[in-house]
Amino acid sequence: MxxxxxxxxxxxxxxxxxxxxxxxxxxxxxxxxxxxxxxxxxxxxxxxxxxxxxxxxxxxxxxxxxxxxxxxxxxxxxxxxxxxxxxxxxxxxxxxxxxxxxxxxxxxxxxxxxxxxxxxxxxxxxxxxxxxxxHAHIVHNTVKHALDQLSVDVENVVLKVYGHFSTSAKRRESLKEFCQFCDVEFREILRHVTTRWLSLNPAISRLMQSWTALRSYFISLGEECPRQIRALLKLSEASTEEDADNVEVYLLFSNNILSLFEDVVKKLENDSTTCVELYSIMSTFKQKLAQRRDDQFYGYLTKVKLQHLLPHDADRARADFTAFLNTAISYIEKWFDFTEDNWLFSLQPLSLNHGMLSFSDTERIINKLNLIQKVSMDELYDECTTANSILKGLRDSAEDEWKSKDVAARWVALFQVANLPNMLSIISHILSIPASxxxxxxxxxxxxxxxxxxxxxxxxxxxxxxxxxxxxxxQSCSEFYCSCLKDKQLLSAARSDKKYTYKRK
Missing domain, CATH: 3.30.420 (Nucleotidyltransferase; domain 5)
Structure with missing residues (x-):
């Protein structure tokens, strides 16, 4: 047609x-x-x-x-x-x-x-x-602030290396030869866009896959190596491929820690994530950062490489990594309220992770969000009792399937079994709030x-x-076609000349 x-x-x-x-x-x-x-x-x-x-x-x-x-x-x-x-x-x-x-x-x-x-x-x-x-924006800004604590400008390294090869086919072919010589599979250098939240870590991962060949290539350029790249990669005139590489340690740490940030952003931006889960996601994220700081764990490969650095270089790197984690934790605490006064904290029971919902939890949520005018509390008590008996049956009949469901799907399953108007009024209000x-x-x-x-x-x-x-x-094409055939008003409008602007005028 x-x-x-x-x-x-x-x-x-x-x-x-x-x-x-x-x-x-x-x-x-x-x-x-x-x-x-x-x-x-x-x-x-x-x-x-x-x-x-x-x-x-x-x-x-x-x-x-x-x-x-x-x-x-x-x-x-x-x-x-x-x-x-x-x-x-x-x-x-x-x-x-x-x-x-x-x-x-x-x-x-x-x-x-x-x-x-x-x-x-x-x-x-x-x-x-x-x-x-x-909240994904908060996590992204956390990375920006924390990276400023590192002695090596990791983001600029990615941008400058990509810029060097993106404008010249000859340079790209030279890098291919170095990859072949170093017995490394050639991979295209990825572009990092500063406004895109998830582009930095893949770009760093790609650099690390060809790092030996890349470093050898820039060392071989000698005086022809761009001054900014030489400064960023800390290449001196006496540098050789066997020299301890401070920059690689910082890239390895960034690659490891940014994976944690990346996972959180993906969770927050997932279509199935609800506001009910926000407090748990952010709280878990902060705990993981604090645990790494307390254990002084910066990634296993980072730990191995630190052992090959000079003692004062290794100490400075560890201090930078600790400063990164301290800054990240401080920034998150500044922009997200981790106290129990946060209204997101009170919503956690609605995730139904344990398959039960107490009336006291529901009452606390209603008071926190000032929803008392929307429900009858006496009827809501009976609905909570009914809901818990149904939830127990749904969970016991297929526990693994229940755990795999997202929060919204669990509530849909409950409302399909029972008529709970007051509970529906509360859930409709809360699950209408976006997570990101x-x-x-x-x-x-x-x-x-x-x-x-x-x-x-x-x-x-x-x-x-x-x-x-x-x-x-x-709808799919066939479903939309069938619905259009049943919609007489739509078909009439499509046949009419009134759909043309100039004829309406």
Whole structure:
């Protein structure tokens, strides 16, 4: 099948995109309104500043859902400008701030400043609003601050080495020859992008796989070796391949410790991770850093290499590694509240890891989040008793399968068995709060794919419509086809000439 450009664009912009939004709005507003959180982010497309607006909500039939509500251009990046954009979008689709449980965005002053920010402005209109800031951003910034404690600028080493080989095919071929001579498999040097959270450690790993050949190559250049690279790699005129390599020790330590940071970021940005698990993830992460510091464990390969350094070089390296861990722990403690006063601490029992949920834990959560008006406490007590008996049966019947389920899937399994309206009201509120900004950030990757150089004449409205269709319709092609055949209103609109803008005018 094929359509002319005019008809295809009209179908996308005036038929399918409005349906993609209407289906989401119907779920949020029809019957008993569902609580939902809102997420925003900003990214440049040339000299344009693009803002998506997404929502997260929980349904007992499907679990946690992330959908895009709007996508537009907004040159005003002030708190007031973003606030107006959010309010206008919600008003346009008939949603209310009263349903919003949390505001999730980047950890910038414009979003979460103390006096004048998007969050403080929203909280004036929605008193119960929670701060759903991005904890993956905190972990990323922790790495940035901690790396400053090392005597070797690891990040700059990666950037300079990549830059040296990325601009010359001759240099790349020379490195191939050195790899062959050193009996090392040649691997392409990976690029590190400073704004991408997970690109540094793979780039370091790739350097370490060819480190012997790389170091030999730069030593062989002699005076022709770039001065900055010579300084970064600590290559003197008398350096040989057999000399103890201080830089390698720092790279090995970075490779080892950054794997820990990488695992945490991946957990935080996983679609199945919920706010219920945030406190546990961050607390475990801090404990692992403290344990490494107390045990003076910097990685086994790092330990082996330290034994080959001069005593004063080895002592200085150990002091740097300890300073790295101390700085990382201090930074995390500054930006994440590890006390029991943190509202995330009280949510931990809702993970159902032990298959039980006490009424006292539920009461504590309700008081902490001020949800007392949403539930009947007497009915909730009976529901907790019923839920525990069902949870015990679900866990005992298939314990391994239960452990493999994520938090949202466990609650879906419970609600499929029993009608627990008060419990559902609490869980719908809490599981609507995002664990990170991963979903809204991935929209920009999709935007880049759709708004490519070969499609640079696309309008903002067309890209918005394509993103809405891509993100909000989750059916397969055959399922979508069958649903369209049953939707008489959609078919009628598609046949009508009103889908063309110029004919409507």
């Amino acid at each position: 094929s359509l002319g450009r005019t008809k295809a664009e009209a179908m996308v912009k005036d038929i399918l995109a409005p349906k993609a939004v209407a289906d989401v709005v119907d779920i949020l507003t029809s019957g008993k309104p569902l609580p939902f959180s809102i997420q925003t982010h900003a990214s440049n497309k040339g000299n344009r500043k693009m803002f998506p607006l997404t929502v997260q909500y929980f349904r007992p039939e499907t679990g946690i859902c992330n959908k895009m509500l709007d996508f537009g251009e907004n040159a005003d990046e002030s708190a007031a400008g973003i606030m107006d954009y959010i309010e206008q979008s919600l008003d346009k689709f008939g949603s209310s701030l009263d349903q919003v449980t949390a505001y999730s965005a980047d950890n910038t002053n414009v979003n979460y400043g103390i006096h004048n920010s998007v969050f403080t402005n929203l909280k004036k209109k929605q008193k119960g609003l929670l701060e759903g800031n991005c 900004t991963g979903y809204v950030e991935r929209i920009f990757s999709r935007m880049t794919n759709k708004w490519s150089d070969s499609r640079n004449r696309c309008s903002v409205e067309l890209i918005r419509s394509e993103l809405l269709i891509t993100l909000n319709f989750e």
